[in-house]
Amino acid sequence: MGKKSLHIILFLFFFPTVIFAQKHGRDSVPKVLDEVIVTATRTENKVSNIPLPVEVISAKNIQRSGSQKLLDILQMQTGLVVANNPLGTSLQGYPNPFGEGVQMQGLDPAYTLILVDGEPLVGRNAGILNLGRIAIGNIKQIEIIKGPATCLYGSDALAGVINIITESSSENPVRFQTHYATNNTLGLTGAVSILHNKTSVELFANRYSSDGYDLDKNIYGKTIDPFRDYSGNVKVKFQLNEKSDLTISARYFSETQFNNYLIYPQDHPEVVKGTTRETDGSVFIKYNHKLNSKVSYYASVYSTYYHNNAAVFLEKNDSFYERIELTDFLLRPEIQVSIGKNPSSLFTTGAGYNIEKLNSTRYNSVNKLNSGYVFVQKQLLVNSKTNIIAGARYDKNSLYPAQLSPKIAMAYKPAPNFILKGSVGAGFKAPDFRQQFLNFSNSLIGYTILGAKELAHGLQRMQNAGEIAPSVDIKPYLHPNDLDPEKSIGVNLGFDYTLHDNTVFKLNVFRNDISNLIESYNLPFNKTNNQSIYSYKNLNRVFTEGLEASLTNNFNANFSIFAGYQFLIAKDKDVINDIKEGKLYKRDPVTYQTSLVSLSEYKGLYNRSRHNANLRFQYNNVSHRASAFITAKYRGDYGYSGLNGFQNGSGVYDDDRETVKGFVLLNTTLSKKIWKDWEVQGGIENILNYKNKTLMPNIYGRTFFINLIFKPKKIKQQ
Amino acid sequence: MKITNLKLTLLSAAIVVTGMMSCGKDDNPVPTPAPSITVTDSMKIGYSDNHYAFYSFKDSSRVNLSDSASTKWDFGVRFVSIIVNSHASGPGNAGVITENSIFNNYTTAPADGYGYDTSSTNLAIDNSFSTGWYNYDNATHVLSPKAGKFFVIKTADGHYAKMEILAVDYANFNPPNPTPDSLVYKFRYTYQSDGSRNF
Numbered sequence: 001m002g003k004k005s006l007h008i009i010l011f012l013f014f015f016p017t018v019i020f021a022q023k024h025g026r027d028s029v030p031k032v033l034d035e036v037i038v039t040a041t042r043t044e045n046k047v048s049n050i051p052l053p054v055e056v057i058s059a060k061n062i063q064r065s066g067s068q069k070l071l072d073i074l075q076m077q078t079g080l081v082v083a084n085n086p087l088g089t090s091l092q093g094y095p096n097p098f099g100e101g102v103q104m105q106g107l108d109p110a111y112t113l114i115l116v117d118g119e120p121l122v123g124r125n126a127g128i129l130n131l132g133r134i135a136i137g138n139i140k141q142i143e144i145i146k147g148p149a150t151c152l153y154g155s156d157a158l159a160g161v162i163n164i165i166t167e168s169s170s171e172n173p174v175r176f177q178t179h180y181a182t183n184n185t186l187g188l189t190g191a192v193s194i195l196h197n198k199t200s201v202e203l204f205a206n207r208y209s210s211d212g213y214d215l216d217k218n219i220y221g222k223t224i225d226p227f228r229d230y231s232g233n234v235k236v237k238f239q240l241n242e243k244s245d246l247t248i249s250a251r252y253f254s255e256t257q258f259n260n261y262l263i264y265p266q267d268h269p270e271v272v273k274g275t276t277r278e279t280d281g282s283v284f285i286k287y288n289h290k291l292n293s294k295v296s297y298y299a300s301v302y303s304t305y306y307h308n309n310a311a312v313f314l315e316k317n318d319s320f321y322e323r324i325e326l327t328d329f330l331l332r333p334e335i336q337v338s339i340g341k342n343p344s345s346l347f348t349t350g351a352g353y354n355i356e357k358l359n360s361t362r363y364n365s366v367n368k369l370n371s372g373y374v375f376v377q378k379q380l381l382v383n384s385k386t387n388i389i390a391g392a393r394y395d396k397n398s399l400y401p402a403q404l405s406p407k408i409a410m411a412y413k414p415a416p417n418f419i420l421k422g423s424v425g426a427g428f429k430a431p432d433f434r435q436q437f438l439n440f441s442n443s444l445i446g447y448t449i450l451g452a453k454e455l456a457h458g459l460q461r462m463q464n465a466g467e468i469a470p471s472v473d474i475k476p477y478l479h480p481n482d483l484d485p486e487k488s489i490g491v492n493l494g495f496d497y498t499l500h501d502n503t504v505f506k507l508n509v510f511r512n513d514i515s516n517l518i519e520s521y522n523l524p525f526n527k528t529n530n531q532s533i534y535s536y537k538n539l540n541r542v543f544t545e546g547l548e549a550s551l552t553n554n555f556n557a558n559f560s561i562f563a564g565y566q567f568l569i570a571k572d573k574d575v576i577n578d579i580k581e582g583k584l585y586k587r588d589p590v591t592y593q594t595s596l597v598s599l600s601e602y603k604g605l606y607n608r609s610r611h612n613a614n615l616r617f618q619y620n621n622v623s624h625r626a627s628a629f630i631t632a633k634y635r636g637d638y639g640y641s642g643l644n645g646f647q648n649g650s651g652v653y654d655d656d657r658e659t660v661k662g663f664v665l666l667n668t669t670l671s672k673k674i675w676k677d678w679e680v681q682g683g684i685e686n687i688l689n690y691k692n693k694t695l696m697p698n699i700y701g702r703t704f705f706i707n708l709i710f711k712p713k714k715i716k717q718q
Numbered sequence: 719m720k721i722t723n724l725k726l727t728l729l730s731a732a733i734v735v736t737g738m739m740s741c742g743k744d745d746n747p748v749p750t751p752a753p754s755i756t757v758t759d760s761m762k763i764g765y766s767d768n769h770y771a772f773y774s775f776k777d778s779s780r781v782n783l784s785d786s787a788s789t790k791w792d793f794g795v796r797f798v799s800i801i802v803n804s805h806a807s808g809p810g811n812a813g814v815i816t817e818n819s820i821f822n823n824y825t826t827a828p829a830d831g832y833g834y835d836t837s838s839t840n841l842a843i844d845n846s847f848s849t850g851w852y853n854y855d856n857a858t859h860v861l862s863p864k865a866g867k868f869f870v871i872k873t874a875d876g877h878y879a880k881m882e883i884l885a886v887d888y889a890n891f892n893p894p895n896p897t898p899d900s901l902v903y904k905f906r907y908t909y910q911s912d913g914s915r916n917f
Contacts, residue, residue, distance in 0.1 A: 010823060264897065358797070475807045522847045526839040527839070585818075585819075585867075587884070594822070594865055641860075642862070649864050649867075651862075
């Protein structure tokens with residue numbers, strides 16, 4: 001990306017500030033909302049009281065966009081980038097088992113914790129959670145915390161947390177929506193909200209289906225296979241008395257994907273057909289009790305499961321070919337006690353226990369992980385200008401060393417409209433089941449991958465079976481070191497500046513230092529078929545750093561704008577060391593001249609864009625009961641290993657020939673209210689028709705949609 | 719994946735006599751440079767071959783499979799495994815050192831420190847995924863020799879050579895079929911025919 005385009009971005013970014021911020025201080029201009037969120041502290045807090053980088057996506061903005069996909073909504077946020085698993089990008093007609101996730105502060109999707117109503121979803125595939133499992137029709141708001149939140153949530157919350165809060169007492173007793181879009185995509189959503197005596201009931205159901213699409217006609221099979229999703233949600237809240245309530249909620253999701261692709265069993269193409277079925281469900285029970293004006297507590301039990309079953313059959317004779325299955329189960333009892341008053345002085349502590357079980361066709365047996373945790377947190381208003389949050393969490397389990405994750409955050413308000421924020425926190429990500437328990441031999445090539453806990457057992461078994469020569473000394477590998485969790489230290493520093501109540505400018509500078517990254521390595525001896533044996537160990541150290549800025553401006557009651565920008569640098573520290581020590585070489589692919597890679601040539605980790613920007617305009621026309629919503633996302637240039645077959649033997653991103661050009665996604669939605677309770681929406685997504693069939697198979701190209709919404713307002717009781 | 723035209727590659731295999739010192743006709747008598755040759759060549763190998771393909775530095779040519787038990791060959795390749803002619807792999811006296819530096823600037827082979835293949839699965843040249851002589855990309859299937867890595871080889875009959883693999887191209891590779899028909903190994907080497915360790 002050239003300097004010129006950077007200037008344009010900076011100009012676009014500051015232009016609205018200059019124009020709008022100055023003149024409008026009238027009373028009619030709506031204030032920028034100071035939302036209440038729960039994710040940052042596990043207690044209700046106004047965003048302005050939280051000394052952390054926080055973003056809130058409101059239900060209104062989700063509805064205005066008309067979109068049905070969580071991923072599309074998330075990627076329109078500053079600093080959130082849709083990232084494909086590198087293995088999922090060029091599967092050439094194969095169903096992509098990994099999907100896409102969200103990159104936050106330059107860290108892969110595996111490092112962001114995804115919660116629904118504060119509880120985690122399980123069933124990550126190669127670190128990526130299929131966000132399509134979360135229907136968006138009953139979302140109240142999405143809370144995003146950037147920077148490590150391990151001090152409250154434990155493993156995985158290393159880059160941050162995305163917490164999807166579902167509707168609890170909607171102002172609409174009935175909602176119904178139909179969505180129809182390109183590729184015969186059909187969405188039907190229905191929701192009912194009942195308040196009877198002191199009991200509230202929320203019912204939600206969604207059906208979503210699509211014919212999928214094919215971006216490359218030369219390859220057999222569709223890029224995205226046809227699928228059909230069903231999801232349902234029931235939430236009941238009993239107000240037991242003035243001081244206590246009980247919430248019971250259950251959710252269910254199922255997706256069936258209809259697969260059809262080519263395989264090559266003996267180098268000979270064969271058509272296979274089958275289905276991939278993902279189901280996921282959870283039950284949550286929570287009892288809230290207020291002992292007195294100062295002390296309250298809750299006790300909860302959460303249980304969830306995830307099941308993935310992919311079966312394919314040869315088309316020619318309908319014979320069974322292959323089945324891959326995975327089941328993940330989690331049970332978590334938890335209690336939390338809060339003492340004091342928010343925000344002046346509040347002490348929160350809690351403890352819980354995780355029982356997780358995982359079973360897969362690629363593992364030897366059912367694998368279990370039991371872990372306990374306890375956390376403490378103090379929120380304190382030191383004086384009228386300063387507030388502090390300090391906390392720590394201790395996680396203990398049988399598979400890896402116990403972890404203590406502290407965090408401290410502070411906000412200082414030199415003026416009522418100016419808040420300085422700073423935080424330092426530790427984060428960790430536990431080794432996943434694959435890294436611990438995988439026991440997989442590739443039938444085509446013949447290599448073997450063993451998780452760290454399977455290594456000793458697997459090697460012995462292979463030597464006994466004659467797959468490893470008897471002369472090989474496997475003893476040194478029979479007692480491998482336990483895998484350590486991947487660890488990070490995250491620092492965030494920034495400020496929020498409010499002008500005339502209707503304009504907020506936010507800036508945050510971040511740095512994450514991650515060590516102990518778990519990588520696969522190969523053992524120094526081979527199998528008797530001369531293929532390698534791989535396992536996992538803690539290896540790399542990387543850092544990500546950058547700057548995030550955003551501007552919200554409510555120009556007047558009917559017009560608002562939001563602009564955001566992220567600058568990012570993400571590099572491997574060990575690569576930097578190798579370069580400094582003169583150990584990293586590259587080879588010119590034309591002349592075959594070898595030379596040292598210099599520090600300035602090293603561009604950083606693959607698949608990270610240095611520049612990302614987003615814009616959002618919203619316009620209401622009261623007299624016509626109509627509104628317009630326009631969003632744009634710019635994802636800057638990024639590196640892709642082996643792009644177009646390029647190779648220079650350095651193994652790192654150090655050449656422009658590996659640069660994928662940046663792109664813009666532009667969406668627009670027009671809404672108009674008709675009759676009393678109806679609304680029609682029409683929109684175009686990806687107006688510029690950006691496509692990249694190998695690197696971005698999740699982007700179809702220009703898409704049209706139309707929504708019909710029925711949403712009567714609650715009848716006021718007299 | 720761009721498929722290298724093998725015939726063209728073979729035809730253009732440049733044979734360059736390294737005459738770095740002999741170009742200038744100085745008055746000062748300079749010791750006659752060692753008659754070393756630098757050659758760029760390639761071998762096409764069946765992807766699923768279960769035998770090695772052999773090469774001779776001296777003859778700058780491939781050696782027949784029937785001569786696998788002789789000292790006619792200096793190194794052999796099968797997929798990502800490379801063998802040298804001694805001990806477990808052949809009747810010769812070969813040895814190898816894996817070197818990390820710039821091929822062109824490397825002028826003298828060491829006197830000792832050469833490794834050899836102790837068994838058919840324990841080779842002197844590391845052929846494994848992360849620490850071996852190549853990078854492999856799971857997603858694009860690009861097999862790329864690590865830059866700066868080359869082999870100092872004592873040949874079957876005690877001569878010295880340095881050899882670097884420049885590229886491994888797939889021939890007849892038609893994704894999504896995961897297996898190419900064959901692999902084309904492109905490499906260069908400098909062979910010192912006078913028996914000295916200088917290149």
